[in-house]
Amino acid sequence: MKEYDLIIIGGGITGLSTAIAWLKTHPKENNRVLIVEQHSIVGGCVTTFAREGYRFDTAQIIPDISELLDFFGIETVLKKFDDYYARIYIADPVKKNATIFSVPSLKARFIKYLKQLSPDDSRNIDQFFKFLEEMHHELHYLKTEPNFLNILNILIHCPKIIRLRKKTYDQFLRRFNFKNKILYEVLDLFSSFSGLSAERCSALLTASALNTTLEGSYRPVNGFIQFPQIMRKKIESMGGEIRTQAMVKKIIIENNTATAIELSDGTRYHARYIVTTADTKVSLLRLVGIENLKAADKHYAQKADRVAMSPSSFFIHLGIDEALDLKKLGFDCGYNVLTTGGDTFEKMYRAFDKDELLLSDSLFHCGVVCPSLKTGGKPVISIHVVPASVNGWIDLRERDREQYHKKKQNIADHYIRLVEQYMIPGLQQNIRFIDINTPATFARFLNSPTGSNFDMMPVPSNFGMYRLKMRTPIKNLFLPKFSNGIWPSMQAGIQVVDMITGGAIMSGNSRYSVQKKS
Structure with a gap:
């Protein structure tokens, strides 16, 4: 049975960052690191996929992460949004027009x-x-x-x-x-x-x-998938191992100590420390088990059981005919929001609380991006609709695939029509390709029962000092969930290694900074 110093469950940005931070801070005899990833490639929520010549990213904007890239020892080319960072379209459903507010970088x-x-x-x-x-x-x-x-x-x-x-x-x-x-x-x-x-x-x-x-917003030139690709190469060059297409079945607990993981094929790997970056509910309630948590710390177990997960969403990816001049329409900024303003977003959440999706011509809120104008390639548009409940979508996909496709197409058509009406005239007639991600898509690819896009919901009662602790009550088991996004995920990887090593990187500080790392 192979033994490691550190096993990391999940090959997303947090898992990859954890591996590099560990390998940088440990001598060769103590840097046996294994990442176990369920998919064929690493990256998790941060990836790029191509369809019919169109390239789509699942992430959109990052802040200045140069300090973190320097720490990890990786290089990549980023393009900065020098002009406008974002635009907000406040739609008037009565007048059928929108007022645009352009947010400068x-x-x-x-x-x-x-x-x-x-x-x-x-x-x-x-x-x-x-x-x-x-x-x-x-x-x-x-x-x-x-x-x-x-x-x-x-x-x-x-x-x-x-x-x-x-x-x-x-x-x-x-x-x-x-x-x-x-x-x-x-x-x-x-x-x-x-x-x-x-x-x-x-x-x-x-x-x-x-x-x-x-302070500055950027996009990678070659798609967001370059981050996990570069990080994987770095890990392997430093002697770390990555096993893909490997599903973790459970974390082995002995005398309140995490000692090993067991895969779905029965293979076991032992380690001194285990870091899980998988969905919080899956990690603690399924892989560890609620009874093991209760035996270790009933209050932590109760919080883990009660913690609200972030919602799922719809991602509508469109391949666009080059005849449509998106740059003339101002879509070369980082992000666009189309909304009826006021408390619209909160009303959508109230519907979400009841497992409903608010589809209305008078109340709507969505994000719209056109990354191809910044990084090149065939023109694409992505429409992001949140919140969405997973309830009903998984069952519908498994039970009636035809009805599933019809329902998700109806939702996509609704938002495409709104974007055309208020933002991009002539959009529908210039669509050459469409790919629609539903809550069932996210549940499947993220192995999240709730299809959560951002893991735990960052409400005040579960953020900062109130967040579910990174050091779990199970000895040698850690759950680094700092926040959502590439920058926070990289920080979380450094944080957890700093915690395990007693402050070897940041002296216990909560964030990595060249000016304040000791």
């Missing part, structure tokens, strides 16, 4: 833009960004596992983080009393990246995302 330009939108709010805007800047500085004091003295230090030096820890992003915005409601609409853009409405998303998450995104 870089913070200084964005602040200037907000003041142009609402000169009477100049002071409030300055206070908002001053708060963000000071809060961002406070992040350097945070520890992944703070001791008593660390907690005292955090209480002294992190008043803004303490103040926001239980707040939603909407509650955070409201405290600045902006006079012009348009500012709320524009700033609400950043909650879209969490896949949650501003009324639900953690203020800490969205405020941090706003800060990092405005």
Whole structure:
């Protein structure tokens, strides 16, 4: 039976980052690392697929990750969005038109833009960004596992983080009393990246995302799949092993200690430490088992059982005829949001709470991107619709494939029509290819019972200090779930190795930084 120093379940960005961080910080005799991945390729949620000559990415935008790339020792070519970072289309269903708000790249330009939108709010805007800047500085004091003295230090030096820890992003915005409601609409853009409405998303998450995104936003030139491909080569060049098409059946627990994993074919691998990056519910309730968790820590088991998972979604990928001039329409920015504004996104979530999908011509919210204008290739458009419940979709796909295809096509047609009406005239007649991902697609490919796109839901009660702990009550078993996105996933990989090694990389700090890594 083969033994390893570290086994990592899942070959997504978090798993790959964990492997590189371990291999960088351990001598050759202690760096026997194995990644076990269920699919034929690594990458998880971060990948690129090609159909009929069209290339589609499953991820869209990343902030500046140069420090992390330097740490991992990998190089890749990124293209920066120098002009406009995003655009927001506020649709008027009565007039059948939309007002466009273009969000400039870089913070200084964005602040200037907000003041142009609402000169009477100049002071409030300055206070908002001053708060963000000071809060961002406070992040350097945070520890992944703070001791008593660390907690005292955090209480002294992190008043803004303490103040926001239980707040939603909407509650955070409201405290600045902006006079012009348009500012709320524009700033609400950043909650879209969490896949949650501003009324639900953690203020800490969205405020941090706003800060990092405005420093610069990028796309990889050769598709997002280049990240996992480059990371895999790095791991293998350092002596790490990656086994693909291997499904983990369970994590072996002996005397409250994780000692091995067992695959679906019965193969077992032993390790000193096990890191699972699989879906949280699958990792803890299925692979570990709720009874093992309860025996170790009943409160942790209860939280794991209760924790809400993020919703699933629909991803509508379109191959477009080159005759349609998308650049002229301004689609060379990083991200576009089409919405009827106000509390539309929250109303969609209320429908989601009842396992319903809100399909309406008067209330809608979706993301629309055209990455080919930035990175080249045949023109493509991707429409992202969230939230969506998995309930009914898996059963329908297995029971009646014809009806399944008909239902998902009806949903795609609805959103394509809305995008054509408010954003891209002539879209339907220029579609040459269509691929539709449903909640059943995500459930299948991510091995997630809920088809969750972002794992645990980043609500205030499960973010930051309240998040399900990375160090599980099962000895030598770790669950690195920092946040969703490439940057947080890379951070999570470094965090967990730093935790196992007693601070060998970051001295226990919660985030890797060249200026503050010791």
